Structures are given as structure tokens and as C-alpha cells.
Amino acid sequence: MTTKRLTCILCPNGCEVEVSYSGEPTPESISVDGNTCPRGVDYAIEELTAPKRTLTTSVLVYGGTQPQASVKTACPIPRESLFDAREALRRIAVDAPVAIGDVVASDIAGTGVDVIVTRPVPCSP
Numbered sequence: 001m002t003t004k005r006l007t008c009i010l011c012p013n014g015c016e017v018e019v020s021y022s023g024e025p026t027p028e029s030i031s032v033d034g035n036t037c038p039r040g041v042d043y044a045i046e047e048l049t050a051p052k053r054t055l056t057t058s059v060l061v062y063g064g065t066q067p068q069a070s071v072k073t074a075c076p077i078p079r080e081s082l083f084d085a086r087e088a089l090r091r092i093a094v095d096a097p098v099a100i101g102d103v104v105a106s107d108i109a110g111t112g113v114d115v116i117v118t119r120p121v122p123c124s125p
């Protein structure tokens with residue numbers, strides 16, 4: 001039997017959950033304790049079987065008051081796609097102005113997820 005401790009990151013409560021499973025973790029074999037709500041079970045199962053993360057980074061901006069704009073994936077993507085997504089975003093440049101919510105890349109790294117601006121960059125005067 002394998003036992004691990006995880007911190008659920010789905011809300012500010014940050015519950016410490018204990019997960020137990022035998023052999024390879026599967027949704028059916030994982031038992032979860034310590035969660036305050038059912039979402040903690042879903043989080044623990046996903047974390048052990050198909051972990052995802054939200055990617056936050058920046059892209060180049062031409063003609064703006066700042067040379068870069070902060071961006072993030074619109075939702076978490078598979079952890080194994082983070083490197084490819086980050087590399088793809090390093091090759092992207094956009095023209096100012098950019099606004100919060102603007103899509104700078106669609107289907108990043110084949111994940112089906114868009115990348116959106118999180119901080120606006122107006123045009124330089």
C-alpha cells in the first residue's frame with residue numbers, strides 16, 4: 001500500500017489530503033482522506049493519474065509601453081505539455097495594444113486550450 005500527502009489547491013482552504021492506493025494509482029484504487037469537500041477527491045485522483053497545471057509566462061509585445069505581456073493558459077493543461085507550451089510561447093510576439101483576455105495562442109501544444117493575456121499593455125506614446 002502506498003500512502004502520500006497532498007495539498008488540495010482548488011480553493012484557499014488548502015486541505016491536506018492523504019491518498020492511499022495499491023500498485024499503479026487508478027481512479028478506482030485510490031482512497032482519499034482529509035478533504036473537506038468532494039472536490040478534494042477529484043483533485044487527488046487527477047493529481048495521481050493525470051496531473052495538470054496552469055502555465056503562466058509572458059510573450060513579446062511590439063510597440064507597447066512594456067516589452068512583454070503576462071499570459072496564462074485559460075485552464076490547466078497536462079503537466080507533460082508544459083515544456084512544449086512554454087517553448088511555443090517563446091516564439092510568439094503580438095502587437096500592442098493587448099487587453100486582458102485577448103487570446104495570443106489557440107490550442108497551445110495541441111492541448112485544446114487557449115492562452116490569454118492577464119495584464120494589459122497599451123501602445124507606446
Ligand code: SF4
Pocket residue numbers: 008009010011012013014015035036037038039040041043
Ligand atoms: S478539499 Fe474542498 S475545501 Fe479543501 S481545499 Fe480542496 S476544494 Fe477546498
